[in-house]
Amino acid sequence: MFLEFEKISRSFGGVNALSEVSFGVQAKTIHGLIGPNGSGKTTLMNVVSGLTGPDAGRLLLDGRPIHRLRPHRIAALGVARTFQNIRLFPKMTCMENVIAGQHLMGGRALFPRLFRLPSARAEERQSVANAMACLAKAGIEGRARALACSLSYGERRRLEIARAMALKPRILLLDEPIAGMRLREIEEMETLFRSLVESGVTILLIEHNMPFVMRLCQRITVLHFGQTVTTGAPEEVAEHPEVIEAYLGMKSEC
Numbered sequence: 001m002f003l004e005f006e007k008i009s010r011s012f013g014g015v016n017a018l019s020e021v022s023f024g025v026q027a028k029t030i031h032g033l034i035g036p037n038g039s040g041k042t043t044l045m046n047v048v049s050g051l052t053g054p055d056a057g058r059l060l061l062d063g064r065p066i067h068r069l070r071p072h073r074i075a076a077l078g079v080a081r082t083f084q085n086i087r088l089f090p091k092m093t094c095m096e097n098v099i100a101g102q103h104l105m106g107g108r109a110l111f112p113r114l115f116r117l118p119s120a121r122a123e124e125r126q127s128v129a130n131a132m133a134c135l136a137k138a139g140i141e142g143r144a145r146a147l148a149c150s151l152s153y154g155e156r157r158r159l160e161i162a163r164a165m166a167l168k169p170r171i172l173l174l175d176e177p178i179a180g181m182r183l184r185e186i187e188e189m190e191t192l193f194r195s196l197v198e199s200g201v202t203i204l205l206i207e208h209n210m211p212f213v214m215r216l217c218q219r220i221t222v223l224h225f226g227q228t229v230t231t232g233a234p235e236e237v238a239e240h241p242e243v244i245e246a247y248l249g250m251k252s253e254c
Helices: 041-049 071-076 094-100 110-114 118-137 153-165 183-198 210-216 234-238 241-253
Strands: 003-012 015-025 030-034 056-061 079-081 171-175 202-206 219-224 227-232
Touching (some): 003 041, 015 056, 030 041, 030 183, 030 210, 041 171, 041 202, 071 079, 079 153, 118 183, 153 171, 183 202, 183 210, 210 234, 219 234, 219 241, 227 234, 227 241
Parallel strands (some): 015 227, 030 202, 030 219, 079 171, 171 202
Antiparallel strands (some): 003 015, 003 056, 219 227
């Protein structure tokens, strides 16, 4: 497996947010993570990105333990993240937001930058070119010079993904990326995610839109009260009795 969770546990103030969660994510696939609110999905994403360390268990990326690494070290290994609440620099342009996402990719020393040496100027040109490529991948290259605060909701979601792509990630963690979107925007995001996987990116996705998840994901893991209910293909998960009771059944009662 490309990404492996081995009995990951995490508690907060005596509440078990995660309890021995175990499953694997295959490379170059879209893996869904579903469950009722409070089931531990975002906490698990925080563990992967290093924002929260596990109390017990191991997290392996290509066989390498990463659960004790700092967030910047994990990001440097190719793990990028978007959040449920969009986090952009509103008074910066789209281009500047994406360039800010390349901070781990820069290799030049401080001296050439301070004195505007040719090597530093060449790196800046490359940063702009890379940022434009990320914006184009996300379908918003025409908004490169627009302030982030001027974008529509769907465009801001795309910008956040473009910024994450600036790290050239091997795996992209998406926390409810289509929440609040219109049907056409959802269809466009589906196309974007499929193209990312075709380019070699692995996606771990939290989403409550069940038709979207069932249509898009190759594998799905279900969490409930911080525990793994099941992992399998969409059709297997949809027919699992505990899933129907724990997640789908709860959803239908709301």
